[in-house]
Amino acid sequence: MDDKANNNNPGMPLIPPRRGLSPARFLLAIGYLAIVGFTYCYFHSTPPNARNYDILEQVTAPHLNQRPVVVQDTQHELVPLEAHIMSKCPDAKDCLRDLVLPTMQKVLDKVNFTLSFIGTPTEHDDGVACKHGAEECLGNIIELCAQRLYPDPKTYLGFVMCLTKDYTHIPQRSLIEDCALEHAIDFNVLNDCATKDDGAFGQNMLRGSVKRTAAAGVTKSCTVRLNNEIYCVRDNRQWKECPSGPSVNDLVIAIQKLYRQRA
The missing domain is CATH 3.40.30.10 (Glutaredoxin)
Incomplete structure (x- = not known):
């Protein structure tokens, strides 16, 4: 019965089997988490002057899709x-x-x-x-x-x-x-x-x-x-x-x- 069931469900199981955690694996995991944390902090920290520049750019830079303002000539009488x-x-x-x-x-x-x-x-x-x-x-x-x-x-x-x-x-x-x-x-x-x-x-x-x-x-x-x-x-x-x-x-x-x- 067990062999028949395995033949009807070929391929990898949906949930991988749990592996034992050796000391070497533990140290590798700690090192991996440290590298990930450093990378995240480096790329997501913004210097104060850079933050101010972004705000200024949002205020002063024209939007790419903004239509030009047409100024009607009101100084001339028809x-x-x-x-x-x-x-x-x-x-x-x-x-x-x-x-x-x-x-x-x-x-x-x-x-x-x-x-x-x-x-x-x-x-x-x-x-x-x-x-x-x-x-x-x-x-x-x-x-x-x-x-x-x-x-x-x-x-x-x-x-x-x-x-x-x-x-x-x-x-x-x-x-x-x-x-x-x-x-x-x-x-x-x-x-x-x-x-x-x-x-x-x-x-x-x-x-x-x-x-x-x-x-x-x-x-x-x-x-x-x-x-x-x-x-x-x-x-x-x-x-x-x-x-x-x-x-x-x-x-x-x-x-x-x-x-x-x-x-």
């Missing part, structure tokens, strides 16, 4: 930049595509941009008359809603440019839906803004915008104003009234100059 347009105007398309958008890509952090609209307030119904009809008024309102709901110019200006590239189809639903999808704008929220209070909300917003344009003395789409003064006009497919030049580089230089003056 430069006012404004474009006055009509949503169904071909000159607005040229103006946004060739001047406004490329300029904004270069100086977005230096300007306070506003998109305003051109029209005529009607006194009999507190509404607005638009040069290209009621469809243009609705297009203006939709673009104003985008500016209100998505104030980042990268979003709403991209959306407006998408519509303007196909301005003859403004305000067709399919065009608005496609451009909203392309620029991460919620169409339903946009539609709610344009139709709020049976359209009165949008009409009041448009009326305020065209009054702002009229107060600035602007009548032509597209008119670009810099620092509250007319900088350049795109009219009848030509640049007009651009004493500093109609190129993107000209406008960027003018903005940078004004920005430095506002330090």
Whole structure:
């Protein structure tokens, strides 16, 4: 029986057998413990100056994964930049595509941009008359809603440019839906803004915008104003009234100059 049991459990036993302790083994054990104790004390004892250095290093050394602190420039006042347009105007398309958008890509952090609209307030119904009809008024309102709901110019200006590239189809639903999808704008929220209070909300917003344009003395789409003064006009497919030049580089230089003056 014992031989059979040993055959069924080959290999080393889990617990090794106890051995007798001879004087020589005793002395070896004492020597081993002494060496271990000396090694432990040597490597775990820290001189006072070394301990102070470690604490100082923890306080002053930056963490390897710490993100750099971005200091926002609060010493400069943003430069006012404004474009006055009509949503169904071909000159607005040229103006946004060739001047406004490329300029904004270069100086977005230096300007306070506003998109305003051109029209005529009607006194009999507190509404607005638009040069290209009621469809243009609705297009203006939709673009104003985008500016209100998505104030980042990268979003709403991209959306407006998408519509303007196909301005003859403004305000067709399919065009608005496609451009909203392309620029991460919620169409339903946009539609709610344009139709709020049976359209009165949008009409009041448009009326305020065209009054702002009229107060600035602007009548032509597209008119670009810099620092509250007319900088350049795109009219009848030509640049007009651009004493500093109609190129993107000209406008960027003018903005940078004004920005430095506002330090």
